Amino acid sequence: VQRSPPSGPVHSRAHDGQVEVALPMPPQVRRRAPVCASQVVLKMHEQRKTKQKNDDKTPEGAVPAYLLDREGQSRAKVLSNMIKQKRKEKAGKWEVPLPKVRAQGETEVLKVIKTGKRQKKAWKRMVTKVCVVGDGFTRKPPKYERFIRPMGLRFKKAHVTHPELKATFCLLGVITKGTVVEVNVSELGLVTQGGKVIWGKYAQVTNNPENDGCINAVLLV
Incomplete structure (x- = not known):
């Protein structure tokens, strides 16, 4: 009689996990513990406690005289300003002309x-x-x-507009409204802070190419 092949490492690992539940801290959990701890610490650093006025918590009914002028307060955790600022800078780096784009089915x-x-x-x-x-x-x-x-519906060129230089150049998947394309901007003569020529930049399509018969895009600067 042919016996079934030995179960793979997945089954043995699952069996070990079930056995280890009785132990104080199974090896599987112990491996993850330092990572989890560091993540918790980082989260705590990011958040700060604040007091906020809350109308819902204003005491009702008979209140002592010394509490009459006191308003209900609620404690809330907010992200620290520095982290907020960093996130804003990150988000603003690629601010696109059309922030909301309809998904194509x-x-x-x-x-x-x-x-x-x-x-x-x-x-x-x-x-x-x-x-x-x-x-x-x-x-x-x-x-x-x-x-x-x-x-x-086949295209080779896209009309890309630079919002600051007010220059338009024709250079160039399925392309619809809101698509982000990479274009060759060597003709514009843009340079980095280090003095190197910028060859490629991103642009977002702002029209419906299938209806208009051309691709219009705005450079992300």
Whole structure:
């Protein structure tokens, strides 16, 4: 009679874990303890206690004379100002013109194309949004082309606007409103603090390319 193969390390580890529950601190927990402790300490450093006025906690009914002018207070923990500032700086570094972008569903981007004599096969998809294709783009033979990219929705250029220099240049996936693209900005002559030329920068698409027939984007500065 063929015996079942020996259980792998997953089963033995699970068994050990069950046995170790009775111990004061199982090795599995002991390994994580220093990490957990350091995370708790960091969290405590980040937070500070403050007193805040709370109308809900104002005492009702008969109150002693010495408490009449006292308002209800609640203690709250707030993040320290320094950490708040750091987070603001981080968030502001990539402030985009369109902060809220609508998510594109699969059914919206890809349209099912039925093929075959009886229209029974449904493995082909037509892309209904703008696509970026390179100069050397060649279609597959139509019979074997799974994702069909219509000619009218293929683009090679994006009109990118620099909000401070007020300059527009044409340079350049599916691209929709809100998409962040990387563009070549060597023509603008931008340099870093160290004096090096900036070659690439990010830009966000601000229009609906599939409706307008062109890609307009604003540089993130």
